[in-house]
Amino acid sequence: MRVLHLGKYYAPVRGGIERHTQMLAEWCVGQGDAVAALVHQTPGRWRGSRETLNGVDVTRAGCLAAPVYTPLSPAFPVQLARLLREFQPDILHLHMPNPSCFAALALPSARRLPWIVHWHADVPPDSPDWRLRTLYHAYRPFEQALLRQARTIVATSRPYLEASAALAAWKDKIRVIPLGIDDAHVPVATDAAPAWPQRDGLRLLAVGRLSRYKGFDVLIEAMAHVGGASLLLVGDGECERELRELAVTRDISSRVRFAGNLDDDTLAAAYATADAFVLPSLDRGEAFGMVLLEAMRAGLPAIASAIPGSGVAAVVADGETGILVPPGDAAALAAAIERLGDAALRQRLGSAGRTRWRENFTLEKSARAIRALQSERPD
Known part of the structure; x- marks a missing residue:
């Protein structure tokens, strides 16, 4: 298969979604798939880049800033159109929340493909941050259009699915698949271990x-x-x-x-x-x-x-x-x-x-x- 992931960020940026996207992409490369990822540069880095990391073709669109946790990247839709044309994926794998993914709704070449929407988290409409609450009113119609377009939606747990108002209308095409991590070697105490605040105690x-x-x-x-x-x-x-x-x-x-x-x-x-x-x-x-x-x-x-x-x-x-x-x-x-x-x-x-x-x-x-x-x- 040829799989194109759309996400916010990618390694070396740390975070649960970023880590999962990287591990999943690299695992699929190991199965013989061609895998690419379109993500953002860290905020303030407006020049894009492209590199291959452990077999994954990673394109980072320039990012002007990230107000309210939202990367502002005018280049993201342009890079998406280019990757759809050049990489020719068989499927789009969208990691949400990420407003840049809405660009796929406007591209016929994207809408012709099957989509998997990986629902990592809601944008909470009752967030204590008034900016999120306000912006969600504009965000929600695009969010629901994305879910409508998806062939399959992946939720990471049954409790989160059942509590999500955003997913309520789409339960007939949702699959629950928990996240996972690989069996990496975990070293014992070595010189690499960070210094603890004190020697004794828990x-x-x-x-x-x-x-x-x-x-x-x-x-x-x-x-x-x-x-x-x-x-x-x-x-x-x-x-x-x-x-x-x-x-x-x-x-x-x-x-x-x-x-x-x-x-x-x-x-x-x-x-x-x-x-x-x-x-x-x-x-x-x-x-x-x-x-x-x-x-x-x-x-x-x-x-x-x-x-x-x-x-x-x-x-x-x-x-x-x-x-x-x-x-x-x-x-x-x-x-x-x-x-x-x-x-x-x-x-x-x-x-x-x-x-x-x-x-x-x-x-x-x-x-x-x-x-x-x-x-x-x-x-």
Whole structure:
């Protein structure tokens, strides 16, 4: 097959959607497919580029800026038309949310192809950000037109599908296929491992963009009520200064290290040297939680938020592979951290989590299901 992916960004940009798109594309290359991806440059880089990464033909359209998480790229429709003409894909695979994908609606050469729309997350109409709420009124008609055009829609979990107002009218053509990650080698403690804030005590790892919906402020508040534990917080974002100030205010700055973004080897070593993983997200902006799969693969027990309508609870089995707590509840989060001071409990949950990952969330399992959809022929 010849498959063209449309997404926001691609490696080396980090993020759950970007990571999934890369792994899926490279896996399909390994099956003999010709795979291309059209994405954006990072905001502010207005010159486009084209390169081959691990067999994937990656075109990055210039991006002027990204207000309200939306890349502004006048070149994206032009590059899409060029790729449709030159690459001649058999199928389009659109990763949403991404307003640039709407360009496909205007191109007859795109509409003649079958589309798979990979629904990674809603644009929340009740977002606390008034800009998102306002812009969604203009966005929704194009979103629904895209879903109408799709041959197949892929949702990443049953709970997210059932809670999505955007997907409500299209359930007859939706398939639920969880995300997956490959069986990469996870190193043990080496020189690549980042320095933890302190030598002794429970080592907690959290990974993600330092944004409000991630709930890292709640985690820092919880840490103030837990003696002895230390936190390695990996990622950057708009809330970093605020979070650093909160750690100082709560007098736990010596137990929290802001590590920024880490390369793959150092991040893998962080998973290998941690005792537990924490995902304290607040709302359905956390649609699935790819980092939870990384933690499970590393044999780490996870503490995560039981967000209504999110896929998080479909990944973490409460009491079996981790502990679920109400989102935004610092006291409940602190109590869960205290529980994981029990080494035997950590071992049991972590071992069960690794088994659950192998049985349900491998890249092989996810990618084979996606490729089967890509290979389907109309009746």
